[in-house]
Amino acid sequence: MNLTYILSLLAAAGAGALGAMGMGGGGILVIYLTLALSVPQPEAQGINLLFFLPCAGISLIINSIKKLVNWKMVLPLVLGGLPSVLLGCFAAGRINTLWLGRIFAGLLIIMGLRELFSKSKEPAPAQGEDEEEAKPSILHMLWQAFQRWRHGESQTLEDY
Amino acid sequence: MTDKSKDLLKKGAGGTAVGFINGLLGAGGGMVVVPLLKKLGLPQLNAHATAVAVIFPLSILSTVVYLLSGRFELAQAAPYLLPGAVGALGGALLLSQIPQKWLRKVFAVFMIWAGVRMFLR
Numbered sequence: 001m002n003l004t005y006i007l008s009l010l011a012a013a014g015a016g017a018l019g020a021m022g023m024g025g026g027g028i029l030v031i032y033l034t035l036a037l038s039v040p041q042p043e044a045q046g047i048n049l050l051f052f053l054p055c056a057g058i059s060l061i062i063n064s065i066k067k068l069v070n071w072k073m074v075l076p077l078v079l080g081g082l083p084s085v086l087l088g089c090f091a092a093g094r095i096n097t098l099w100l101g102r103i104f105a106g107l108l109i110i111m112g113l114r115e116l117f118s119k120s121k122e123p124a125p126a127q128g129e130d131e132e133e134a135k136p137s138i139l140h141m142l143w144q145a146f147q148r149w150r151h152g153e154s155q156t157l158e159d160y
Numbered sequence: 161m162t163d164k165s166k167d168l169l170k171k172g173a174g175g176t177a178v179g180f181i182n183g184l185l186g187a188g189g190g191m192v193v194v195p196l197l198k199k200l201g202l203p204q205l206n207a208h209a210t211a212v213a214v215i216f217p218l219s220i221l222s223t224v225v226y227l228l229s230g231r232f233e234l235a236q237a238a239p240y241l242l243p244g245a246v247g248a249l250g251g252a253l254l255l256s257q258i259p260q261k262w263l264r265k266v267f268a269v270f271m272i273w274a275g276v277r278m279f280l281r
Contacts, residue, residue, distance in 0.1 A: 008239060008240065008243075009239075009243045010243075011240075012239075012240035012241075012243035012244040012247060013243045013244065013246055013247030013250065014247060015240075015244055015247065016243070016244035016245060016246065016247030016248035016249075016250075016251060017247040017248060017250050017251030017254070018251065018267060019244075019248060019251070027187060027188075027271060027274075029240065029244075030186070030187060031274040031278070034278060035274065035277060035278065042226070042231040042232070043231055043232045043236070044186075045185060045186025045187070045226070045231075046186060046223070046226035046227070046231045046232030046236075046237070047232055047236050047237040047240065048186050048187055049186045049187075049219050049222050049223040049226060050223050050232075050234070050237040050241075051237055051240050051241065051244055052187075052215075052219055053216070053219060053220065053223060054241060054245065055244065055245065055248055056212050056215065056216045056219065057216065059209075059212050060212050060213055060216055063209035063212065063213070064213075066209075068205060068206050068209035068210075069206075069209050069210050069212075069213045070197075070202055070206055070210045071213070073171065073197060073200060073202070073210055073214075074210060074213045074214055076168060076171035076172055076175060077171050077172075077174055077175035077178065077193065077196075077214045078175060078214055078217050078218065079172075079175065080171065080172040080173065080174065080175025080176045080179065081175035081176065081178050081179030081182070081214065081217075081218045082179060082217070082218065082221060083176075083179070084175070084176045084177070084179035084180040084183065085179040085180070085182055085183040085218050085221045085222050085225070086183065086221070086225065087179075087180055087183065088179060088180040088181065088182060088183020088184035088185075088222070089183040089184070089222060089225040089226065089229070090183075091180075091183070091184050092183060092184045092185070092186075093229060093231075095184075098281070100184075100185075101278050101279075101281065102278070102279050103184070103185065104185050104187075104278065105274075105275040105276070105277075105278035105279035106275065106279070107181075107185060107187075107188045107191070107275075108271045108272070108274055108275030108278065109271070109272050109275035109276065109279070110191075111188070111191055111268075111271055112268045112269065112270075112271030112272035112275060113268070113272065114191075114268075115264055115265070115267065115268035115271070116265060116268035116269065116272070127202070127203060127206050
């Protein structure tokens with residue numbers, strides 16, 4: 001097992017972990033692929049997009065079950081977004097790879113500065129079926145299930 | 161203009177922005193859509209959950225376009241999927257044990273450092 005392979009595993013695991021903590025882990029994989037492996041920017045972005053899909057899909061199913069998703073807001077945003085996705089993909093194909101990387105870099109710097117200077121606030125209670133325990137992620141639910149299993153309590157999907 | 165049409169306009173404009181960023185950069189849509197949803201009155205947890213529901217179909221379309229235009233191949237992403245899932249589980253397990261505030265600040269500094277390095281390449 002060579003060092004690059006181990007680092008790739010760690011980068012993917014790190015991206016997944018930070019994503020689960022709500023810190024935008026998607027950037028990590030692109031950073032690793034472009035800076036450490038010199039993967040061209042568009043290729044790294046494509047890999048990152050596919051990397052995001054399974055986690056988001058599972059999260060979406062669980063969030064829907066918990067009624068955390070406001071579907072009335074989703075539809076107009078998606079309808080507005082789909083045509084511009086095509087525009088964005090077209091623009092990404094037309095922009096020089098170096099400059100595409102620089103735009104991505106700009107996004108990272110903005111996100112970093114915003115996080116660095118943001119004040120941590122306690123999240124407001126969620127609007128959902130189970131407001132006291134409402135969490136947006138499947139991972140919180142798995143952790144809760146694990147804790148209950150460890151303490152010998154049985155748990156079924158219906159309990160959620 | 162009524163409040164309802166103003167909201168619809170905001171959603172349409174927000175959707176356009178998030179779609180463009182998703183297609184252009186393959187990430188970062190949450191940066192636009194989460195604050196917008198909070199501005200439209202959703203609590204933070206609902207905003208994050210709803211943001212995933214918005215970004216998911218947009219990311220599917222972006223992935224399909226990237227694949228069809230030959231920018232990457234499925235096999236290139238495959239090695240990262242399993243460790244990513246394991247990392248996500250690990251992240252959730254550590255979530256309650258790691259001081260989030262400082263981890264966020266450290267990650268923010270890392271993003272700025274990586275951004276500057278990527279910019280100066």
